[in-house]
Amino acid sequence: MTQPTSIRRALAPLALNGPIRVLDAFSCIGGGTDGYRRAFGNCHVTGVDIQAQPDYCGDAFHQGDAVEFIREHGHEFDFIHASPPCQGEGAPTKGTNAARNAAIGRTYPRLIAPTRAALDATGRPYVIENVAGSEVRKDVRLCGEQFGLAVLMHRYFELGGWTTAQPAHPLHRGYVRGYRHGEWRDGPYVAAYGKGGGKATVAEIREAKRIDWSTDHLRLREALPPAYTEWIGRAFLAAHIPALEVAA
Numbered sequence: 119m120t121q122p123t124s125i126r127r128a129l130a131p132l133a134l135n136g137p138i139r140v141l142d143a144f145s146c147i148g149g150g151t152d153g154y155r156r157a158f159g160n161c162h163v164t165g166v167d168i169q170a171q172p173d174y175c176g177d178a179f180h181q182g183d184a185v186e187f188i189r190e191h192g193h194e195f196d197f198i199h200a201s202p203p204c205q206g207e208g209a210p211t212k213g214t215n216a217a218r219n220a221a222i223g224r225t226y227p228r229l230i231a232p233t234r235a236a237l238d239a240t241g242r243p244y245v246i247e248n249v250a251g252s253e254v255r256k257d258v259r260l261c262g263e264q265f266g267l268a269v270l271m272h273r274y275f276e277l278g279g280w281t282t283a284q285p286a287h288p289l290h291r292g293y294v295r296g297y298r299h300g301e302w303r304d305g306p307y308v309a310a311y312g313k314g315g316g317k318a319t320v321a322e323i324r325e326a327k328r329i330d331w332s333t334d335h336l337r338l339r340e341a342l343p344p345a346y347t348e349w350i351g352r353a354f355l356a357a358h359i360p361a362l363e364v365a366a
Contacts, residue, residue, distance in 0.1 A: 137162045141192065143184040143200040143233070144168075147332045148175040149341030150199050150247070156344060157351025164195070173332040185232050192240035197354060199347065200237060201247045202229040230254060234276075243279035243358065245350055247342065250274060257281070258350070262307070263288050265345035268326035269310045269318075270294060273346060282353040311339050 138161040142151045145165030152175050154163055163176040166187045171179060180187060184200065192198055230246065230253045237244040248254045255276040262269040264285060293305030296316030308318035308326045313335075318326065320335050327343040 136160070138197060139195045140164070141166070141188070141195040141198045142176060143188055143198065144202055144229075145171065145174060145176070145179070146201070146340050146342075147171055147173040147329075147334065147337045149327065149329055149344055150201060150347040151176040152329070152331075153342070153344035153347030153349075154197075154199065154351045156348045157355065171337070173334060173337060175331050185229060185236050188233070188236040188240065192236065192242060195240075195242060197351075198237055198240065198242055198244040199247070199350075200233050200244065201342065202233050203227055204249045204252065234278075237278055241279075243277075243354065245278065245354075246276040247273055247346075248276075258284055258353075259287065260285070260346045260349065261287060262326070262343060262345075263290055265343070265349075267328065267343055267345060268306060268308055269323075269343065270307050271310065271327075271343065273342065275350060280354060280357050282357060285349070 138158045140154050140158065140161055140163040142148065142154070142163055142165045145151060145167045148165055148171070151163045151165055155161060155176070162178070164178040164180065165171065165174050165176045166180045166182060166184045168181070168183060170181055188198065188200070230248060233246060237246070246254050250272060252274070254274050256274045257277045258275040259272060260275065261272050264287065270290065291306045293303040294307045294309050295303065295305045296309045302316065308322045309316065310318045310323045310326060320333050320338060323335070323338040324330055327338070327341065328345065329338060329341055329343070332338055
């Protein structure tokens with residue numbers, strides 16, 4: 119069995135002979151995109167999202183249905199990342215808030231299965247990212263503490279067409295700062311979700327996630343820390359550099 123490896127380290131830029139074509143599906147402002155650009159160096163990243171994303175940081179952007187875009191154009195890319203909406207996947211939606219959501223008719227799209235089917239059909243290596251309660255296969259778990267970030271934000275990654283070892287998960291250093299059940303708790307991490315109750319400000323989220331190109335509070339909350347996909351991208355390169363060089 120491969121032992122977990124430490125990932126809290128400085129990473130130098132990498133590049134191959136030709137640009138790696140990356141698709142960031144459900145891209146939001148491009149937290150994932152920025153990480154892949156750091157990892158791959160010489161690459162071209164296209165983002166696609168159902169909503170306009172004026173702060174998107176990649177090389178090209180398409181507004182539209184991400185699953186349909188993967189079906190029509192996924193085969194044109196060397197690597198695909200997908201982050202289907204997580205609002206319908208987490209424990210609060212399925213448990214704590216289920217009755218309230220049903221009473222008011224609130225529903226959320228469940229797009230992991232159709233996204234996976236579309237990705238499998240491309241024949242390209244891919245990763246699907248989502249939260250703990252989701253249907254993604256839990257091949258890799260990443261946490262902000264692994265990268266020295268001031269946000270925890272556990273996320274799980276299903277790897278399609280490639281594998282890598284699970285990195286070591288260090289102990290958390292304390293509480294997430296904010297109010298819980300009327301009691302204030304201080305800690306080394308900010309609550310980068312929601313508003314009020316000591317939740318993180320725009321400036322705090324930018325610093326915690328190391329995202330400096332947007333000031334949109336909602337989009338910043340939704341965005342992946344680039345450190346996560348930088349790690350994923352480098353793990354992919356470690357497994358696929360020979361194959362990519364032959365293809366080039």
